[in-house]
Amino acid sequence: MRSKFDMQLANLNKELIEMGALCEQVIALAAKSLAEGDIKTAKKIFPLDDEIDQKERDIESMCLKMLLQQQPVARDLRQISAALKMITDMERIGDQASDIAEIIGFMGERTDRKCGDIENMARAAIKMVTESVDAYVKQDVEIAKKVISHDDVVDDYFKKIKTELIEMISKNPDDGEYAIDLVMIAKYFERIGDHATxxxxxxxxxVTGIHKGVDEL
Amino acid sequence: MRSKFDMQLANLNKELIEMGALCEQVIALAAKSLAEGDIKTAKKIFPLDDEIDQKERDIESMCLKMLLQQQPVARDLRQISAALKMITDMERIGDQASDIAEIIGFMGERTDRKCGDIENMARAAIKMVTESVDAYVKQDVEIAKKVISHDDVVDDYFKKIKTELIEMISKNPDDGEYAIDLVMIAKYFERIGDHATxxxxxxxxxVTGIHKGVDEL
Structure with a gap:
């Protein structure tokens, strides 16, 4: 028979997968609306971002309840703490997608001269988010490491896109405003990659008790 | 004799003013480090942003406690709900300042060719944040209205800066990357103005029970 803690953990994982799926959905919508120049698609992001915010609250109180009631130690404790931190990054992903949607709203429905690499970048970012949640659920360090190294791919796309758009502006300053909008969208996708990392x-x-970013843990 | 609710409210206001002061501080640091090309100043933003995050949590639980214990109605209820929403925007201001600090970190210590209007824009954004918190504490709709109309000033700066930087890129593509960094910083200041709004x-x-942005309230 499973312990109460295991049941709560299974429930927590279910919620995290759902939150992760919402994150993938908003990034995919951002990429789609950019590719099609479709403001209506972009607008679908806002209510989903609200859902992501709500999920963060729900999961947060779930984690706090588990910490208080079960007083977990060692790996169990780390798993709950990790979940508590992860949802902050997932919530930010929702924000970044909303920010992209807002810019698309201002850009109007133009799809000419768009930068194909942004779509590739978006795809790479979605993959990172999906796999980072997968790594958590499976508690699999190898998948996590793959995500972390994949961030370079997203960063390289960003550098490439920046260079392309600078060239676009220098050749045709009239496209400047459009190019700046695109570079900001690319920047938000790059940030999404950071959050997945x-x-x-x-x-x-x-899994290991070691956190790269923070020495004192 | 003041009621318990009034005392809690006074305490809440004190916390909100402190959180507001932290927000002003991080924006000012972002503007200063940009003006002086000083990465060390930018790095001071990160721990302050953590403090802002902590304040959000503290104020949030304060508000929830007041809602549960005191079951306030009408204007009292609106004041607590408004505080609960405001802190989300204040927390985002901290994030935007951190994002600016991150970009400054990548830019290196160059202050030549910088765009003077970004400093004016930063000053306008700080003013908006200060006054929006002031409006809350004084529950003064007139100050609030001034803040809302001041957002156009910040938006106009952003448009102007964008145009200037597009010109910079078209004249000298080698400065492209630098200009793009500046435009992203300007974008973050513009978002700070949105949050103050x-x-x-x-x-x-x-104060009035009417919220412009949300019909159903």
Missing amino acids: NIAEWVEFS | NIAEWVEFS
């Missing part, structure tokens, strides 16, 4: 680092901490 | 709108709601 954070999530993966918390998975490493959860 | 949100705070001011919650003050209006607190």
Whole structure:
């Protein structure tokens, strides 16, 4: 028979997977609305971002309840603490997607001259988010490490896109405003990659007790 | 004799003023480090942002306690709900300042060719934040309205800066990367203005019961 803690943990994982799925959904919507120049698709992001915010609250109180009631130690404690930290990053991913949606709203429905690499970058970012949540659920350090190294791919896309857009502006300053909007969108996708990296680092901490970003843990 | 609710409210206001002061401080540090090309100043933002996050948690639990214990109605209830919403915006201001600090970290210590209007924009944003908190504490709709209309000033700065930087890139593509960094910083200051506007709108709601942004309230 499973202990109460195990049942609560299974429930927590279920909630985290759902929150992760919402994150993937908003990033995918951001990429789609950018590709199609479709403001209506972008607008779908806002209510989903609200759902993500609500999930953060729900999971947070779930974790606090587990900490207080069960007083877990060692790896169990780390797993709950990791979940508590991860949801902050997931919530930020929702914010970044909302920020992208807002910029798309201002850009209007133009899809010409868009930068194909942003779509590749978005795809890479979605993959990172999916796999970071997967790594948590499976408590798999190898998947977490893959996510962390994949961040370079996203960062390289960002550098490439920046260079392309600078060239676009220098060749045709009239496209400047459009190019600046695109570079800001790319910046938000890059930040999404950073958050997925954070999530993966918390998975490493959860399993190994060592956190790369923070020495004192 | 003051009621327990009044004392709790006074305490809440004290905390909100402190959180507001922290927000002003991080924006000012962001502006200063940008003006002086000083990464050390930028790094001071991160621990303050952590303090802002902690304040959000503290104030949040304070508000929930007041709602549960005192079951306030009408204007009292609105004031607590407004505080609960405002702190989300204040916390975001801390994030934006951190994002600016991160970009400054990547930019290195260059202060040449910088865009003077960003400093003016930062000053305008600080003013908005200070006054929005002031409006809450004084429950003064007139101050709140001033903040809301001041957002146009910040938005206009952003448009102007964008145009200037597009010109910089088109004239000298080698400065492109630097200009893009500056435009992203300006974007974050513009978002700070948006958050101050949100705070001011919650003050209006607190006093009048009407919220511009949300119909169903």
